[in-house]
Amino acid sequence: TQLLEQSPQFLSIQEGENLTVYCNSSSVFSSLQWYRQEPGEGPVLLVTVVTGGEVKKLKRLTFQFGDARKDSSLHITAAQPGDTGLYLCAGSPLQGDAGNMLTFGGGTRLMVKP
Amino acid sequence: EPEVTQTPSHQVTQMGQEVILRCVPISNHLYFYWYRQILGQKVEFLVSFYNNEISEKSEIFDDQFSVERPDGSNFTLKIRSTKLEDSAMYFCASRPGTGGAQPQHFGDGTRLSIL
Numbered sequence: 001t002q003l004l005e006q007s008p009q010f011l012s013i014q015e016g017e018n019l020t021v022y023c024n025s026s027s028v029f030s031s032l033q034w035y036r037q038e039p040g041e042g043p044v045l046l047v048t049v050v051t052g053g054e055v056k057k058l059k060r061l062t063f064q065f066g067d068a069r070k071d072s073s074l075h076i077t078a079a080q081p082g083d084t085g086l087y088l089c090a091g092s093p094l095q096g097d098a099g100n101m102l103t104f105g106g107g108t109r110l111m112v113k114p
Numbered sequence: 115e116p117e118v119t120q121t122p123s124h125q126v127t128q129m130g131q132e133v134i135l136r137c138v139p140i141s142n143h144l145y146f147y148w149y150r151q152i153l154g155q156k157v158e159f160l161v162s163f164y165n166n167e168i169s170e171k172s173e174i175f176d177d178q179f180s181v182e183r184p185d186g187s188n189f190t191l192k193i194r195s196t197k198l199e200d201s202a203m204y205f206c207a208s209r210p211g212t213g214g215a216q217p218q219h220f221g222d223g224t225r226l227s228i229l
Contacts, residue, residue: 031215042118042205042220043157050215088157092215100145100209101170102218104157 002027004091006105013079014113021074021108023089032072033102034063035088043088079112086110116140118221120206126227127196135191135224137206146189147207147218148181150174157205163189193226201228 004025013019023032031050035043047056049065049072056063060083062075076083086109090102119138127133139146148160161171163181180192189208193200203225207218 031217033217035220040222042120042207042222045217045219048215048217090157100218101147101159101162101172102149102157102207103159104149106156 002029002091002093002103004089004103004105006089006108008108009106010109010111012111012113015080016078017112019076019079019110021076021087021089021110022071023073023105024071025091026070027091028069028094029091029103030069030094031092032065032069033090033092034072034074035090037086037088037107043090046087076110079110081112081114084110084112118206118208118219120204120221120224122224123222124225124227126229129198129228130195133193133196133226135193135204135206135226137189137191137221138187139189139206139208140219141187142210143208143219144211145169145209145218146181146183147209148191149205149207149220150202151205151223152202160191160204196226196228198228201226 007022033048034046037043047063052067052069054065060077064073086107088107089105121136146163151157161175162169178194182190203223205223206221209216209218
């Protein structure tokens with residue numbers, strides 16, 4: 001069974017601060033997705049990382065996939081109150097698993113105070 | 115932008131009753147999924163469906179659960195005899211085709227409350 005551990009679980013910061021969320025596993029994933037989930041809604045895709053060492057940027061958000069494809073990080077620069085929400089990482093197993101089920105981390109609940 | 119739609123948004127059912135949760139995946143997608151999220155816990159995989167058959171299922175997806183694609187647009191999850199512990203948010207997801215890099219897109223979920 002593949003497991004993804006996210007840290008921290010909760011993060012409360014002031015507007016303008018930087019933060020990093022981590023997603024770690026002992027298993028190798030073929031790809032890893034980051035989602036954001038608002039209360040009462042489904043997860044909304046932010047990014048997919050596929051290649052070991054890959055870095056993707058989405059405005060003030062920077063996503064990195066570890067070289068061994070076992071871990072990932074999300075870095076937010078100059079956080080804003082609009083960044084408040086639940087951030088989820090989810091990994092796809094290596095090729096050969098036909099369904100490509102996602103394994104989710106436990107989530108990081110971020111609050112950015114004005 | 116195309117999206118996955120789920121109905122109803124909230125379902126309240128008596129324990130022991132059958133319930134059917136409905137999903138309309140994105141139209142050109144080929145893989146369909148159900149996940150659940152018990153309050154305060156991780157999102158958990160239930161089942162994946164491709165080419166009109168189950169391709170993977172988790173230990174949670176026991177004989178009380180079934181999935182169906184009754185027509186070209188709907189994808190349903192049936193729980194035959196609901197239990198209190200089935201109370202959760204149920205999310206449907208879909209993705210275009212093969213290849214792990216193609217991400218899954220999620221609906222807004224159905225909140226199932228078993229009384």
